[in-house]
Amino acid sequence: MSAEQTFHQAVKKSLKNSELQNRTINAAGKHQFAMAEAVKQFSDLELARNRAKYIKWRVNENLDKYLIDFEANLMRKGGKVIWADTAQTALTEIDQIIKKNQAKYIVKSKSTICNEIGLNEFLRSKSYDLTETDLGDFIVDGFNEKPFHSILPAAHKTKQEINDLLNQKISASLDIELNELTRDVRDYMRDKFYKADIGITGANFLIAENGMVCISENEGNVRLASTFVKTHIVVAGIDKMLPTLQDVDLFFSLLSSYGNGQKLMTYNTIVGPKGIDEQDSPTEFIVILVDNGRSNVLSTHDQREALSCIKCGACHFVCPVFTQIGGHSYESNYTGPIGSIIEPLSHGLKEYNHLSNASTSCGKCNDVCPVKIDISNHIIRNRRDTINLGKESTGEKLAWYTWTKAMLSRKNLNRSSSIKNFTFKQLYKADWGVEREFPKIEEKSFNQLWREKFGGV
Numbered sequence: 001m002s003a004e005q006t007f008h009q010a011v012k013k014s015l016k017n018s019e020l021q022n023r024t025i026n027a028a029g030k031h032q033f034a035m036a037e038a039v040k041q042f043s044d045l046e047l048a049r050n051r052a053k054y055i056k057w058r059v060n061e062n063l064d065k066y067l068i069d070f071e072a073n074l075m076r077k078g079g080k081v082i083w084a085d086t087a088q089t090a091l092t093e094i095d096q097i098i099k100k101n102q103a104k105y106i107v108k109s110k111s112t113i114c115n116e117i118g119l120n121e122f123l124r125s126k127s128y129d130l131t132e133t134d135l136g137d138f139i140v141d142g143f144n145e146k147p148f149h150s151i152l153p154a155a156h157k158t159k160q161e162i163n164d165l166l167n168q169k170i171s172a173s174l175d176i177e178l179n180e181l182t183r184d185v186r187d188y189m190r191d192k193f194y195k196a197d198i199g200i201t202g203a204n205f206l207i208a209e210n211g212m213v214c215i216s217e218n219e220g221n222v223r224l225a226s227t228f229v230k231t232h233i234v235v236a237g238i239d240k241m242l243p244t245l246q247d248v249d250l251f252f253s254l255l256s257s258y259g260n261g262q263k264l265m266t267y268n269t270i271v272g273p274k275g276i277d278e279q280d281s282p283t284e285f286i287v288i289l290v291d292n293g294r295s296n297v298l299s300t301h302d303q304r305e306a307l308s309c310i311k312c313g314a315c316h317f318v319c320p321v322f323t324q325i326g327g328h329s330y331e332s333n334y335t336g337p338i339g340s341i342i343e344p345l346s347h348g349l350k351e352y353n354h355l356s357n358a359s360t361s362c363g364k365c366n367d368v369c370p371v372k373i374d375i376s377n378h379i380i381r382n383r384r385d386t387i388n389l390g391k392e393s394t395g396e397k398l399a400w401y402t403w404t405k406a407m408l409s410r411k412n413l414n415r416s417s418s419i420k421n422f423t424f425k426q427l428y429k430a431d432w433g434v435e436r437e438f439p440k441i442e443e444k445s446f447n448q449l450w451r452e453k454f455g456g457v
């Protein structure tokens with residue numbers, strides 16, 4: 001089955017699940033309320049967003065330089081950079097690091113890119129003892145699912161489902177409402193951190209001027225995964241770059257406001273290789289810089305702006321498509337409006353352009369994006385480029401040909417709207433689908449409207 005067919009099947013299933021839709025809409029409502037409060041911290045929000053957009057534009061235009069600067073500065077401090085052009089290269093490199101260190105226990109913290117490269121599945125296929133330490137990811141991992149949303153991975157689960165899973169995972173009989181479970185999960189995780197040899201984290205930002213890695217979180221697990229272990233591996237996309245340390249305060253604040261509806265997340269770590277006078281940091285600090293299709297986005301020129309995304313997930317919760325079909329229907333690593341741009345550009349318009357059609361082009365995503373990505377127009381550009389690649393269905397091509405030919409005749413143009421509506425429906429019904437209402441053709445022709453307004457023949 002093609003990716004497109006799988007997507008359509010998953011969408012059909014989700015559309016019938018009104019309970020899931022209610023939960024998503026509920027989570028979206030709460031998120032928007034919290035976000036509206038958090039952004040009040042900016043005395044001039046538009047200026048902050050414009051600054052962020054400009055900084056990321058500068059990064060995208062000079063990414064080659066910033067990446068080299070980052071590598072040089074990290075190496076100067078004693079760290080190591082590994083370049084991975086594909087997901088498989090990143091996995092092979094991680095495997096080699098684990099083998100070299102004869103590591104037994106691995107802890108991992110929340111990281112979108114680790115999901116992208118399929119890290120959990122890979123490590124488990126090699127029988128490594130891996131613990132997912134972010135609570136949301138621990139839950140979806142327990143259900144053998146992918147995250148539902150980039151910031152709220154388990155937003156689709158009910159409290160009862162979570163309660164049952166956690167009790168089963170940590171062999172207890174506790175109550176999530178009474179906070180007993182959270183406390184016990186914390187104890188369970190602590191034990192894993194004490195034993196761990198290797199910690200694997202993602203990165204929210206990489207600083208070119210000093211080779212440091214920035215990670216923002218609420219649970220403290222990233223901090224433990226990056227300090228208790230002997231080897232800290234950071235897996236980061238090449239798009240995570242910021243030019244200077246000074247840029248970080250703006251981006252930490254934007255990410256937490258738009259992502260979590262908080263002024264600042266609880267733990268904001270800027271981490272790098274162990275300094276000479278430091279006693280207790282990991283002895284090995286490795287950053288794996290992953291491309292995995294990002295260069296394809298960069299090469300588009302008019303769409304490379306999509307790499308500015310800071311993965312806050314705000315555009316998902318305002319998207320009328322995401323709130324109806326949910327995060328799992330996309331069957332891709334990056335979902336929602338930004339996923340509809342990035343996935344087809346990174347991995348092939350021909351195979352993934354159906355995701356660009358999962359949008360109403362309402363533009364709500366543009367209004368809410370902290371780095372002001374022109375999301376809805378990039379989605380339309382994807383559709384344009386797919387048509388240029390010749391991926392339009394034969395039926396649709398034929399329908400447009402027939403309709404255009406017919407409408408070029410004055411006699412047909414002046415026919416009654418009911419005849420035109422009927423013909424339009426017959427031509428397009430196969431591609432339009434049964435769920436969508438057909439647009440109605442104006443009763444009066446342009447010619448009639450013009451005559452009524454301006455007179456003449």
Ligand code: SF4
Nearest residue numbers: 309310312313315369
């Ligand atoms: S596109 Fe913008 S709103 Fe959407 S996840 Fe990325 S930064 Fe957030």
